[in-house]
Amino acid sequence: xxxxxxxxxxxxxxxxxxxxxxxxxxxxxxxxxxxxxxxxxxxxxxxxxxxxxxxxxxxxxxxxxxxxxxxxxxxxxxxxxxxxxxxxxxxxxxxxxxxxxxxxxxxxxxxxxxxxxxxxxxxxxxxxxxxxxxxxxxxxxxxxxxxxxxxxxxxxxxxxxxxxxxxxxxxxxxxxxxxxxxxxxxxxxxxxxxxxxxxxxxxxxxxxxxxxxxxxxxxxxxxxxxxxxxxxxxxxxxxxxxxxxxxxxxxxxxxxxxxxxxxxxxxxxxxxxxxxxxxxxxxx
Amino acid sequence: xxxxxxxxxxxxxxxxxxxxxxxxxxxxxxxxxxxxxxxxxxxxxxxxxxxxxxxxxxxxxxxxxxxxxxxxxxxxxxxxxxxxxxxxxxxxxxxxxxxxxxxxxxxxxxxxxxxxxxxxxxxxxxxxxxxxxxxxxxxxxxxxxxxxxxxxxxxxxxxxxxxxxxxxxxxxxxxxxxxxxxxxxxxxxxxxxxxxxxxxxxxxxxxxxxxxxxxxxxxxxxxxxxxxxxxxxxxxxxxxxxxxxxxxxxxxxxxxxxxxxxxxxxxxxxxxxxxxxxxxxxxxxxxxxxxxxxxxxxxxxxxxxxxxxxxxxxxxxxxxxxxxxxxxxxxxxxxxxxxxxxxxxxxxxxxxxxxxxxxxxxxxxxxxxxxxxxxxxxxxxxxxxxxxxxxxxxxxxxxxxxxxxxxxxxxxxxxxxxxxxxxxxxxxxxxxxxxxxxxxxxxxxxxxxxxxxxxxxxxxxxxxxxxxxxxxxxxxxxxxxxxxxxxxxxxxxxxxxxxxxxxxxxxxxxxxxxxxxxxxxxxxxxxxxxxxxxxxxxxxxxxxxxxxx
Numbered sequence: 001x002x003x004x005x006x007x008x009x010x011x012x013x014x015x016x017x018x019x020x021x022x023x024x025x026x027x028x029x030x031x032x033x034x035x036x037x038x039x040x041x042x043x044x045x046x047x048x049x050x051x052x053x054x055x056x057x058x059x060x061x062x063x064x065x066x067x068x069x070x071x072x073x074x075x076x077x078x079x080x081x082x083x084x085x086x087x088x089x090x091x092x093x094x095x096x097x098x099x100x101x102x103x104x105x106x107x108x109x110x111x112x113x114x115x116x117x118x119x120x121x122x123x124x125x126x127x128x129x130x131x132x133x134x135x136x137x138x139x140x141x142x143x144x145x146x147x148x149x150x151x152x153x154x155x156x157x158x159x160x161x162x163x164x165x166x167x168x169x170x171x172x173x174x175x176x177x178x179x180x181x182x183x184x185x186x187x188x189x190x191x192x193x194x195x196x197x198x199x200x201x202x203x204x205x206x207x208x209x210x211x212x213x214x215x216x217x218x219x220x221x222x223x224x225x226x227x228x229x230x231x232x233x234x235x236x237x238x239x240x241x242x243x244x245x246x247x248x249x250x251x252x253x254x255x256x257x258x259x260x261x262x263x264x265x266x267x268x269x270x271x272x273x274x275x276x277x278x279x280x281x282x283x284x
Numbered sequence: 285x286x287x288x289x290x291x292x293x294x295x296x297x298x299x300x301x302x303x304x305x306x307x308x309x310x311x312x313x314x315x316x317x318x319x320x321x322x323x324x325x326x327x328x329x330x331x332x333x334x335x336x337x338x339x340x341x342x343x344x345x346x347x348x349x350x351x352x353x354x355x356x357x358x359x360x361x362x363x364x365x366x367x368x369x370x371x372x373x374x375x376x377x378x379x380x381x382x383x384x385x386x387x388x389x390x391x392x393x394x395x396x397x398x399x400x401x402x403x404x405x406x407x408x409x410x411x412x413x414x415x416x417x418x419x420x421x422x423x424x425x426x427x428x429x430x431x432x433x434x435x436x437x438x439x440x441x442x443x444x445x446x447x448x449x450x451x452x453x454x455x456x457x458x459x460x461x462x463x464x465x466x467x468x469x470x471x472x473x474x475x476x477x478x479x480x481x482x483x484x485x486x487x488x489x490x491x492x493x494x495x496x497x498x499x500x501x502x503x504x505x506x507x508x509x510x511x512x513x514x515x516x517x518x519x520x521x522x523x524x525x526x527x528x529x530x531x532x533x534x535x536x537x538x539x540x541x542x543x544x545x546x547x548x549x550x551x552x553x554x555x556x557x558x559x560x561x562x563x564x565x566x567x568x569x570x571x572x573x574x575x576x577x578x579x580x581x582x583x584x585x586x587x588x589x590x591x592x593x594x595x596x597x598x599x600x601x602x603x604x605x606x607x608x609x610x611x612x613x614x615x616x617x618x619x620x621x622x623x624x625x626x627x628x629x630x631x632x633x634x635x636x637x638x639x640x641x642x643x644x645x646x647x648x649x650x651x652x653x654x655x656x657x658x659x660x661x662x663x664x665x666x667x668x669x670x671x672x673x674x675x676x677x678x679x680x681x682x683x684x685x686x687x688x689x690x691x692x693x694x695x696x697x698x699x700x701x702x703x704x705x706x707x708x709x710x711x712x713x714x715x716x717x718x719x720x721x722x723x724x725x726x727x728x729x730x731x732x733x734x735x736x737x738x739x740x741x742x743x744x745x746x747x748x749x750x751x752x753x754x755x756x757x758x759x760x761x762x763x764x765x766x767x768x769x770x771x772x773x774x775x776x777x778x779x780x781x782x783x784x785x786x787x788x789x790x791x792x793x794x795x796x797x798x799x800x801x802x803x804x805x806x807x808x809x810x811x812x813x814x815x816x817x818x819x820x821x822x823x824x825x826x827x828x829x830x831x832x833x
Contacts, residue, residue: 017301175659179722182617182638183676184646193672197663278302 015278022273028266032259035079036086043076048231056242056250066251068242072231074252077238078259084234086263088145089218092152093211099153100160101203105191107161108168109177119165126158130217131224138226148227152214163206167199208271212264219260235260288459288492289316289339294352294362296334296343296516309334309516311352318459319490323507323524325497325539327741328712331516336462336496338362340377341369357459374401378453382465384445388437394448395433401456413455420451423488424481442605443474447481454485461486462494467502471604471768472811479505479820498741500539501813504528505820512536524817540815542746560631562762563593563616563649563730568625570615580623585611587786588625593730598756598763600777602770602808608786609766610654613732616764617651630729647677650723654735656715660707666693666718667703673725688725696721696751713744717751724755730762737772749775770812782808 035042044062045051052067059066065074103122107115137151171177172195180194196203219236221227228234233241238256245253296309309331316322324332337343338354341361354361357376361369373379378401381387388397398420399413407413414433421429424447437445446466453461463482467475483506486493497503503510503524510527512519512535520533531537568589573582585608593599601609614620616627618638627634629649635641653659660669670689674680680688690700696717707715716736723731733752737745749772755761767773773780780792782805790802800806813819 175653175655176661178619179651179653179659180672182619182646182651183673183726184638184641184643185676193664194661198661200663276301 016275017278018275019273021269022275025266025269025273028262029270032082032086032263032266036082039079039083043073043079045073045076047072047077047080047233049073056245056248056252059251065255068238068252069244074238074255077233078235078255081233081235081238081256082259084145084228084232085215085218085236085260088149088152088228088234089211089214091149092214092218093156093207095149095153096156096214097160097203097207097210100157100162101164101196102191103157104161104164104166105168105195105199106187108165108172109187109190109195115165118161122158122161125154126162130155131220134217134221134226135224138221143226143229145228148218148221152217152221155217156210156214160206160210164199164203167202168195171195171198204271204274205268208268211267215260215264287315288318288357289314289494290353290355291315291338292353292355294335294338294354295350296331296338296347297350298347305350307350307516308347309338312518314511314518314521316460316492316494318492319487320509321486321493321495321507323495323497323503323510324513325500325503325510326513326519327498327743329515330513332496332498332513333464334516335513336464336494339460339462339494340373340379341366371405374453374456374458375405375407376458377460377462378456378458380446380450380453380461380463380466382468384449384466385437385442387449388445390437393434393436394440398433398448398452398455401452405456407456417451417455420454420485421448423485424448424451425477425484426451426481441474443470443478446470446478450482450485454489454491457489458491460492460494462496464496465498468497468499472770472813473604473807475502475813476811476820476823482506483820499813500528500742501815501819504815504817505813512539528815528817538743542743559594561592561628562595562630563591563764564628565589565591565616566626566628568612568615568622568627570611570620570622572611572620575623584623585786586615586622589783589786589788590625591781591788593762593764595729595762596756596760597778598765598776600773600780601764601766601783602768602773602780603783604768604808607783609783610734611786612783613651613734613764613766617649617732619651643677647726648729649732650726650728650730651732651734652720652723652736655739656712656719657707657739659719660715660722662707665704665706666710669707669718670703670721670725673722677726692721692725695724695755713740713748716740716744716748720748720751724759727759728761730764732764732766734766735768738767738769745769745772752776770809 050071051073052063052071055067055069055071057063057067057071063073063075065078068074068077103118107118133155134151137147141147177190177194180190215236218227218234219240222234222237223240228237235256239253239260242250242252242256291312291314294309294312295307297305298308299305312335314322324336326332334344334347338349339356339361341354341364343349349362352362356372359368359372359376361372388394395414395417398417399410402408402413403410408416417433418429421432426432426444426447432440432444432448440448450466466482467478470478479502495503495507507524509521509523511521512527512533514535519535520527520531527536528540531540568586569580569584570586571581571584575581589612591599601612603609611620615622618634618636618641621636627636629645634645638646667689670692671685674685674688689703693700693703698714698717698721702710702714707718710718720736737748740748752763753776756763763776765773765777774794777794780794781788782790782792782800782802784804790800790805792800792805800809810823
């Protein structure tokens, strides 16, 4: 009841309706982002240091999340892993969606040969298995974080392109686009001002989903040794390297899984519950 | 109980996005006897459809029936549980939607959908249902009643689909049928056929009808009584004759006045023949589809049309749907590049495609589309919509732009406070005004108006026409006015071109009181509903015969 009234007054003041689910998921995302930012200063131990004589140790004071398969401190590894998972995935998802959505809208507006060439090119890219593509890139130029970000982004461009093109084609047939065209408007205005505001909702939902895919692919690449290099590890890699602890119910495997779950679910909930502007002005 | 429908003190509420409840129907009382037709008439947003929907026990999402009773054949639709309401829908009360094209599933045959009601309510075996459907098709004077059921919705015309939607509603033998603006989307020649079919079938079966419409002339043909609604309240209820001859409420009088648009009020300029035309079109052809070996598109919608518009005068283009009038407008605007002929504007030859025209040429020739709903970007505020042409053509920014947006809103008689709203928060008439103001923002010489009043109700349409005339006086504009509504065109145009199958068949100058000569023009002119309630019954035209002629 209390939450309801507090968000109610907040809504009245800002002119936006703020959903409690949105607030909660935003807090979780913000929490992980902060952890990623200050990670090196708050890790209790060094990531590579083996401090527990036992492997897959249980939670206990000093080793708050137990120890991993080599007896390293799980809490420290998780905190530093946030940097890779949040940082690389977010960067990659923004690049992928930005490129894909801009190209998608452009080909919906330009139609004809541009649409044809872009669509076929990106379809071809889509047909390469993503892990194989990652393997090829890493074999060619070596593994580093910028390479990883660009590779992940490139893999998810075709999906974002297809999605936004499908949406933009529907908008493009509306009369207001025709009005803008015969006003003499050029491509950048058409896509940024006329089309984008009308497809932003689904595009953001797609961004949330693609973020989850990238987190999963990143851990897949790490599994193959193509991702983040040891002793550092992203969350996906933490799950994979400690999978042997599953029969012992080791926190080393449960905690990174929980971390991935909280982050990805929160990102999606946040996008579905963004603050909405209240348009009934007579209420305030 | 003598009355089939008894509505007492009905109120309906709607919720806003901040959670407030607003009353949108404010206490309605109404009785309908068996076999009687009552028309709900009013402007858009008056609550006429909401009132009709309560007979189905239905309130649209975000709305609720908050008080009163709606007794239909002894059942109170307002309080009945949803399951029992569903059992009555289709068998006791049925509904014919405004747009039959949107109400049919394009993926299954018409017959399947018409007899679906009997399957859901298990009324009769499918074979019997099919026989009944064919009998209904015949009663509704549909062509090929035995075979039409096997077609898909896209294989029949709009007027036929509307009658098929009526067949769908009538198959369950309902006692009450709700017609929700069933002819609004049709052109006049088709409307006559559909109205006749409805009238014949409902009279024969003694079905009580609720006919929702904003067109007083159509209602006069079909209804026994009229209920006039405004802002969710009943203004006046009475027999058709009383309402038409002795309207007591001011709003009803306004409605009647709007039906006789003011043809005067615009000084007929003495047009010297020597004046150079603003727009001159010579043997223009345009069409759709890939070019054929002879250089013409696959389907030619406009075939060699020539016309002239002098500065400060208006040209009307009239014709039924599919006659090529909108294609002509699109070809002039350069949206659909013409394949042949030439367009002279302001003394200069125009490129066929808008892409090759200069910015000033684009600015001088503006087009206003029929559907303000799709012509205004729903994601942008009115301010941005009107401001963009100002920035784009005139380089206005900041305060100068704000001042000009205010001036434009004043010009089209909209309150300045609307500038922060989005199109979805405006009424149909307000949206059309914004749509028009955007064209004015460019400060053009000629505005192409493509059916801009056909989606609006009579009063609003008349107000828009008055506005157009006034702006013409002030700004010295010219209009090319495309419509299927003769009264609108007569009210504003100096010259009327009748189009039929892509060609102009006749040019009429209304000022000369000239009577149409061509048989198609005669059909078109005589199909416009008159306020006289006996008009439909005495109308002696055979559309099909005329079309062949």
